Amino acid sequence: xxxxxxxxxxxxxxxxxxxxxxxxxxxxxxxxxxxxxxxxxxxxxxxxxxxxxxxxxxxxxxxxxxxxxxxxxxxxxxxxxxxxxxxxxxxxxxxxxxxxxx
Numbered sequence: 001x002x003x004x005x006x007x008x009x010x011x012x013x014x015x016x017x018x019x020x021x022x023x024x025x026x027x028x029x030x031x032x033x034x035x036x037x038x039x040x041x042x043x044x045x046x047x048x049x050x051x052x053x054x055x056x057x058x059x060x061x062x063x064x065x066x067x068x069x070x071x072x073x074x075x076x077x078x079x080x081x082x083x084x085x086x087x088x089x090x091x092x093x094x095x096x097x098x099x100x101x102x
Contacts, residue, residue: 003047003058003090010061018067018088025059026050026081033083040065042074046083068092 011022025033027048034045042065048057065071070090077084 003057004050004052004055005071006057006059007061008046008059018086019074021063021085021087023059023083025078025083025087027053027057028059028078028081028083030078033076033078035074035085037071037074040067040071042055042085042087044083 006027008023013020013022023044023046025046025048028046032047032049034043036043038062042063044059044061044063048059048060050057065087068089069087071087073088075086
């Protein structure tokens with residue numbers, strides 16, 4: 001089966017404890033999505049049941065991750081054609097409040 005590669009739009013939101021990334025991947029389900037991290041490169045590869053020019057669509061995106069991301073705790077979920085990844089900050093990258101005594 002031949003694929004047409006599509007780079008899906010991504011919305012990136014920084015939160016207090018990490019970064020959320022949302023992708024529109026219509027025609028994909030959890031079984032058709034492959035996510036991996038190698039050498040701090042996050043690769044998202046999702047095969048869609050939809051077609052373009054008689055070929056199935058494959059969504060692909062790559063992200064260079066900073067050292068502040070804990071790659072062992074990345075989570076992903078999909079619902080209604082939207083893929084959500086959460087990249088938590090490592091403990092060293094989180095903001096720590098320092099109490100000041102009088």
